[in-house]
Amino acid sequence: MNAVVAAVLIMLVLSLCRIHVVVALILGAMAGGLISGLSLEATIEAFNSGLGGGATVALSYATLGAFAVAIGKSGLAHALADKALALVGNQPAATGGESARRGVRYLIIGLLLLIAMSSQNVLPIHIAFIPLIVPPLLFVMAKLHLDRRLVACVLTFGLITPYMFLPVGFGGIYLNEILMANIAANGIATDGLSVISAMALPALGMVCGLVIAVFFTYRGDRRYDLALIDQEQRTSTRYSPKTLVMAVVAIVAAFVVQLWLGSMILGALTGFVLFNLSGVVKWKEADDLFTEGMKMLAMIGFILIAASGFAEVMRETGDIASLVQGSVGLIGDNQAMAALLMLLVGLLITMGIGSSFSTIPIIAALYVPLALEMGFSPLAIVALVGTAGALGDAGSPASDSTLGPTAGLNADGQHNHIWDTVVPTFVHYNIPLLAFGWLAALVL
Template identity: 70%
Template structure:
């Protein structure tokens, strides 16, 4: 059996059986390395070598967690809750339909903007979502819906709009690798090539919003009140400093391209301003880092898992094997290329890393099967984006979980991974295949 298929399959099965994702990643990596012929020592060496790849993001999230706790200490969460709940005229969830849609549109707009207008990627989630949980809980909004909304905003812009992270993915990675593999893309509109797959993402979002998770879901309000410090008394000065700290954190991140320094600057502003008392700073910092510890460890383990998959050399073997299965059928060829992309991305956790791996084989194969340059770009781009939603190791799923699970009421696998897989990967397969056949 192919080592990549075995490793990803074991990891997903264990995760679905509620084995912790970190354990599932380690066991999957060990199994994949052994099946791929690396041996125990070789597998562990590759795994350890890859751990550093996730350390930067893990540390960033730990610091963002500390920053998020400081925001909660400022009283911003409940000031926001009071303002929003005032819109419905009373302090309960009845009559909150309009507010529900305002929150959904707000989170969608911010998620989309984080990929292009203000390219901070997932850094906004631990800062924006926890303060909103109090309101979401009062309105009985299903957090699986919020996970789908945020994941849509994190993925669709980069796979469709050539701005911000989309400019990197579409121009510097997708078009560059397709060109390198031998296709002239000078007359290809990458937006046109990815338009139909992007419609698949939109279809999944509409299904999630209008059908799957439209009903109310009850959460324990006491748990979120405990996390968000319901006893904190806010005042105009603390709210002002919270706004200054958040703006400074985002500005520093954009300036230095570092979530670590941005979060640190924000926390320091809270400490210097007195919103966080100096003798409390150490405890708050530790509390915030513990809040994000799980996400950080998953990211670190995922980087090790991906390195083992690459070290086996079986990713290329899988791609080569799929080419042999295709024969001369364009329909079968498009479907298999998309499925391989789905499998590889779910294992590696990064669509940006998947495209260079699959383009080298799939582009010549697409030319041989008679696909147009536009269709080839669409196939490779969609194959790369597939699996970003629905992967336990992807920042597009880890990000939403980090914000929605601060009170322990949102399961990463069953409340983020499974819903996003069903609502985005399945439609993306169908719409991506349709794009390949039509373009």
């Protein structure tokens, strides 16, 4: 059995059995290395050598977590929650008009969608906003009987679709610096190619998945235990016009520094220091708040580090190339079947690695020559490789696009990472993305 397939399946099965994702990644990597013929020592060495690849991202999330806690201290998120609670009213949502209740639900959903999409370009802090914004809203969501699986789908859509379609912020990195750069490096002239045109159909697939989740799958009520939600955390934070204005100033400053220096770490630190200088965060509290913020996103950092080790073992096995070539070799000159198999292989790889950004360099060197040989147009190849990389970001237990939503929605312990985030996002996004990406590869 192909070692990559075996490793990913082992990791996914263990995760579905509620084994912690870090443990599942380690065991999957070890199994994949041994199945490929690597010795235990070589497998461990490959895993260890890959750990450093996730260190920068993990540190970025740690500092962003500290910045998020400081923003929380300003009361910005709590002001939003109080406004939403005022719209709901003091009585349980069930006693109000159904249309009014649904109106508030869609208002919250729309707001979270806009914030999630903005986190990829307007204010590129990625998932750091989730543990800041979402926990204060859990009480409101529970009163509205809002299904958190729907919120997970909305947040994941906002975290993925902008970077795979709009070449701004994280999208500029994914589409221009990674996707188009690797396409060009493997023999295709990219001058004149519109990456937006190539990724329009796959992005439309994501939109279809979102519409299905919002208006069909999770439109009904789901009840949560209000007693488990930390109301003290929701009401204990005091805010004033000064703290709210300072929060906006710090966010803008962090955004400017990040764009200027190209560093999320320095941007987040700038915002945190401004909160200190303004007095929103007292100097004697700064150390504890910074530590608290780092802890908040530390688990995501550890998972991403483990995923980097997993990815390195997969590369070391050499079975990724054989998986691609073996799949395409089964169907001869059938373009439709070749496109489908290449997308499925991309889905499998990204599900294991957990990062579409890391998948593109792995598969581009294999996919571009094969696609050219089979007669795909340059624009179709861009769509094929871009979609294959993005497939699996939603629905992967090790992806920050699923870990982030869980970090916010499980603040009270009533949201399971696998069954309430991973499975719903996999079903609603990977299936339509696979279909629309396959269509794009054939019609472009």
